[in-house]
Amino acid sequence: xxxxxxxxxxxxxxxxxxxxxxxxxxxxxxxxxxxxxxxxxxxxxxxxxxxxxxxxxxxxxxxxxxxxxxxxxxxxxxxxxxxxxxxxxxxxxxxxxxxxxxxxxxxxxxxxxxxxxxxxxxxxxxxxxxxxxxxxxxxxxxxxxxxxxxxxxxxxxxxxxxxxxxxxxxxxxxxxxxxxxxxxxxxxxxxxxxxxxxxxxxxxxxxxxxxxxxxxxxxxxxxxxxxxxxxxxxxxxxxxxxxxxxxxxxxxxxxxxxxxxxxxxxxxxxxxxxxxxxxxxxxxxxxxxxxxxxxxxxxxxxxxxxxxxxxxxxxxxxxxxxxxxxxxxxxxxxxxxxxxxxxxxxxxxxxxxxxxxxxxxxxxxxxxxxxxxxxxxxxxxxxxxxxxxxxxxxxxxxxxxxxxxxxxxxxxxxxxxxxxxxxx
Numbered sequence: 001x002x003x004x005x006x007x008x009x010x011x012x013x014x015x016x017x018x019x020x021x022x023x024x025x026x027x028x029x030x031x032x033x034x035x036x037x038x039x040x041x042x043x044x045x046x047x048x049x050x051x052x053x054x055x056x057x058x059x060x061x062x063x064x065x066x067x068x069x070x071x072x073x074x075x076x077x078x079x080x081x082x083x084x085x086x087x088x089x090x091x092x093x094x095x096x097x098x099x100x101x102x103x104x105x106x107x108x109x110x111x112x113x114x115x116x117x118x119x120x121x122x123x124x125x126x127x128x129x130x131x132x133x134x135x136x137x138x139x140x141x142x143x144x145x146x147x148x149x150x151x152x153x154x155x156x157x158x159x160x161x162x163x164x165x166x167x168x169x170x171x172x173x174x175x176x177x178x179x180x181x182x183x184x185x186x187x188x189x190x191x192x193x194x195x196x197x198x199x200x201x202x203x204x205x206x207x208x209x210x211x212x213x214x215x216x217x218x219x220x221x222x223x224x225x226x227x228x229x230x231x232x233x234x235x236x237x238x239x240x241x242x243x244x245x246x247x248x249x250x251x252x253x254x255x256x257x258x259x260x261x262x263x264x265x266x267x268x269x270x271x272x273x274x275x276x277x278x279x280x281x282x283x284x285x286x287x288x289x290x291x292x293x294x295x296x297x298x299x300x301x302x303x304x305x306x307x308x309x310x311x312x313x314x315x316x317x318x319x320x321x322x323x324x325x326x327x328x329x330x331x332x333x334x335x336x337x338x339x340x341x342x343x344x345x346x347x348x349x350x351x352x353x354x355x356x357x358x359x360x361x362x363x364x365x366x367x368x369x370x371x372x373x374x375x376x377x378x379x380x381x382x383x384x385x386x387x388x389x390x391x392x393x394x395x396x397x398x399x400x401x402x403x404x405x406x407x408x409x410x411x412x413x414x415x416x417x418x419x420x421x422x423x424x
Contacts, residue, residue, distance in 0.1 A: 183335025
């Protein structure tokens with residue numbers, strides 16, 4: 001058989017096998033599981049059959065073996081094997097039940113994929129028992145519009161039942177994104193950590209999508225998309241026009257990042273060598289300053305100086321010496337914002353943050369190595385206490401509580417001199 005013929009045989013066999021298993025078990029769920037197992041084994045055999053006869057012989061032999069094993073496993077539940085003399089009436093009843101169950105599942109599937117307006121009207125009318133007039137008053141629609149929504153919903157469900165639905169890649173392999181923000185007030189903090197919202201943006205990034213198309217791509221009913229779509233539009237990360245949604249924020253995927261890295265490989269290598277040379281040349285002079293922590297191991301000092309150099313270049317010099325043309329977001333804040341795909345193979349994602357205190361400043365160049373960033377745990381009270389510890393120990397009960405929190409977080413350590421910061 002050709003590959004196309006083989007795939008066609010598998011497709012045709014699926015319903016036949018389900019009904020056969022149903023006639024042998026009288027259990028819809030058992031029949032579904034057994035049919036899937038039989039077809040899975042048949043698919044794994046590949047297109048290695050010389051003709052249809054050999055293919056069918058293999059499939060039915062597999063079915064016989066699987067069913068025998070199922071009978072043996074169910075003997076303790078007093079399940080007896082059905083013989084070949086099952087009555088025509090029983091078979092017709094089972095087949096009819098199977099068709100009804102299959103039809104119900106297809107109707108439920110299509111209802112879950114309907115646009116929110118259509119779905120709400122259908123649910124209110126058929127499940128809520130509301131009349132057209134009641135729906136009209138409740139939703140603020142004309143009765144003609146309610147009738148139109150119901151008519152179109154029934155039409156779409158009827159058409160969808162006869163269609164083969166294939167969920168998109170994002171339904172089983174969702175993307176994981178991080179929001180990068182640079183600018184004034186961050187109104188987006190922790191609001192878009194949801195995988196559903198992130199994958200809506202990814203789904204609508206390259207092409208405009210309807211609500212139904214998004215649901216199909218993500219494998220998520222439209223009922224669970226509605227609020228997420230509204231929130232993304234509210235923050236201007238998504239736009240909507242005539243029922244089509246389009247992502248309104250840059251997304252740097254791993255593929256794009258790899259291309260950027262390749263294009264800058266030689267430049268990055270040159271910068272790394274120059275920074276390494278500069279750090280080695282200044283290490284002794286820096287230690288001589290005698291700051292707290294200046295006796296740290298040489299490798300730790302090299303990382304500290306490297307972080308400071310990068311911070312100067314990445315944050316201070318850019319912001320102080322260059323006038324950046326920040327665009328304004330929907331809230332009027334001047335900022336840059338974009339999403340970057342997380343990569344499991346690259347844990348060195350960096351978070352920068354500075355915390356002013358009464359006696360100084362706590363500066364983080366926070367690298368995601370152990371699964372979390374410490375700057376997220378910092379508060380004003382903790383920053384004040386860390387700087388205070390350089391001159392005195394905690395005195396009040398509140399200060400002692402804060403110190404205990406710092407030790408637990410690994411931001412401070414207990415030593416012979418008392419509680420001290422765990423970094424220079």
